[in-house]
Amino acid sequence: MYVYDSIDKSLLNQRVAEFRDQVRRRLDGELTEDQFKPLRLMNGLYLQLHAYMLRVAIPYGALSSDQMRKLAYIAETYDRGYGHFTTRQNIQYNWIELSTAPDLLYDLSEIDLHAIQTSGNCIRNVTADPYAGAAADERDDPRVWSEIIRQWSTFHPEFSFLPRKFKIAVTGADADRAAIKFHDIGLKIVHDDAGELGFEVYVGGGQGRTPIVAPLINSFLPAKDLLRYLDAVLRVYNRHGRRDNIYKARVKILVQSLGVEAFKSQVDAEFGLLDPVLLAVDDEEVSRIREMFALPFLRADEIAGVRLEETFAESPDLRLWSESNTHAHKTPGYTIVTLSLKPIGGIPGDATAEQMYAIADLADRFSLGEVRVTYTQNLVLPHVRQADLFVLWSELDRLGLATPNVGLATDIIACPGLDYCSLANARSIPISQRISERFADLESQHDIGPLDIRISGCINACGHHHAGHIGILGVDKKGEERYQLTLGGQGNAESAVGKIVGPGFDEDGIVDAVETIVSTYLTIRTAGELFSQTLERTGHAPFKERLYDRG
């Protein structure tokens, strides 16, 4: 794990002091709300429907057990005893008082946490593969590069008042678990023919009202030039991105309007002007950071998997859970465990303070003190011995964190929606709860197989509905909540934007419609065919027929 040194700590302490002063000036009336707004937003503080909401940054989705304990403490002390893990791998607290927010940020700073750049028109908290440093299919640890980007982007003097927010995601594996092509910049770690480390650079992806899969603008950026290139992209965007219309201000619009080639040549021209030495990624700094992420020696255990098979024979429930909630670790004998924050009928991504404390303890016992947050709103223990799986599973089950549904129908992504958010047009959480209850039966969920249902309460698409196999978008139609249905999105390496099927539904209708789609799939699938494959083979037609031809 990255550990703050005196320089990181100075910067963070100075930020806490600065924000305390800004809040005092606001409460004293020295600052108007309009002047205070961009300042509080750069500290992750939003004014929502019922209260202030604070979004705490979880850098590249990685937490230590002590940091998780602090998040639990914050939930208990400043909120109503729970927190909400988001599709940006962050955590949000929904019931915050402005006057105590500076104390909250001070408490977070004691454990190297903060809310810097979790909102506002700046470079947001960088996100990455939640299996970083653990996955068998990883080329290089994306946290190393994410940390370098975190430092470079923190209080960047030139790029803190951009046309719009700017999100960067990094993956070190081909199986994209960070949805990099739906970000303003997506970075995939690759090697060139000579074995040198570098990045594929995708620019101008995003969701919202104009969903776009980011085009590749550089097929090999040497790692040393990473910051110089990011600098060039950001400068072109800051100078030429639109500022006249908030809906056309993201970099994706600039890339589309200039054309990929023209955008790329502007970036290249800017890149050429930048000092290659001054902005070079420092080898010593990379080594310093890399060492902090290095794992202790893990003894490979080739037969643990065989023994686990024997345990499965005695405990079919463990097998079921293991099938959906674990993933291959790079060291034989270890596994990556996902803790489902999607209990049947629950609120996706919510965790209570008690659960967070317990997860921190389990991380210490079973996962080298590490926890990760996924953009699909679950938590991960990245380094679990297969020999410990049964005990861990029993503990998780007791805590309500062992729902065996990761990647399945009830592992629904949902934004906070109209229950909390001042931007929302419709509720998301109750829809996800009802769909979850509809598909509660575990055996049938496992029979249905991988199915990605995602719900957003407005076109800003925080619930990533464009990228769901089944996407649901809440809209306001003459004062009534209606739900549009899209099919065919993909949030993985295949990245695709779903298409609208037909007229929308009301609250009851959308739950039935999702069931109709799934039952249609079960009827028409060929042996072993996944939902996304069936959809690709048949297109919308058979689904549409069942959804709308009821006469």
Next chain:
Amino acid sequence: MTVVNIQGEVKDQLWRSVEVGEESGSLESAIVSLSTLKEHFDASDQSSLSRVGVRLTVEDDVNEIVEYAPHLGLIELVFSQFKDGRPFSTAVTIRRDYGFAGDLRASGDILPDQALFLVRCGFSTIAVPPQFSVEQFKASLAAYSVAYQAATDSHVSLVSDLRRSAVEVAAE
């Protein structure tokens, strides 16, 4: 109008702002619009240019001052709104690519909380908006002692250099 330097100290007013249509008489020590600059001055007239300043809005094309920049006495970048961060990038371009070494001034709608960012992007003076005090700007400029990234200013260096010197200090 009060102008402060990068330490937040008040600077004597050596320059006066001349609006479009008011260019009668000498333009010595005047800050003029881009159109006035182009109309009244030749880019090769180095000695006159050193005693004139140009004011650029976010709508002006900064490329039009390339020829003038190395010789100008002052360049003022006007923030139309504090949220519009284009002048930060324009400042970097002017300092780094246009070889401008004179007074680079920020004016317009600026928050005290942006002061350090301005300085780090190469601004040398800031026109304090009437609703804020010099003290607020001074405090904001002193709020941070370290920074993570290399920038156009010289008083904060790259964090990797900072780390090295911290290690050296500890070793001594």
